[in-house]
Amino acid sequence: MRKQSVVESPCTGVCTLDDQGVCAGCGRLMDEIVRWSAASVSEQHDIRERAARRRRPKDGNDDLSISSEPNLP
Template sequence: MKVADKVRSPCVSICALDDNDICVGCHRSGDEITRWSRMSNEERREVLQKVARRERENLI
């Protein structure tokens, strides 16, 4: 797999975990951040779906 084919990280270089262990910048959990480089594209897409849900919940 070429580098260009990999699902990109949602990192926005605002790295701080809240009380729920969720990054205030990219909305990934500490565990998701740690494991990201070892995840398959399918796993990364699943995390991005969780990220999108967390972002929506954070706006409410």
């Protein structure tokens, strides 16, 4: 297996920071955005992981589907 030498940027083109300084598009902080191109592959993976956690729903529920059907046995 070959080591990955390029990590795709999480940028979605929606570059707007919220009140906490988190990008609404990718979930990165400004300092993570700025240092992305100079970061090592390992650091880029870490940044992507932290950004993904920031973008998850606050209630901890990763299931974004909405169902009007009750859960019946």
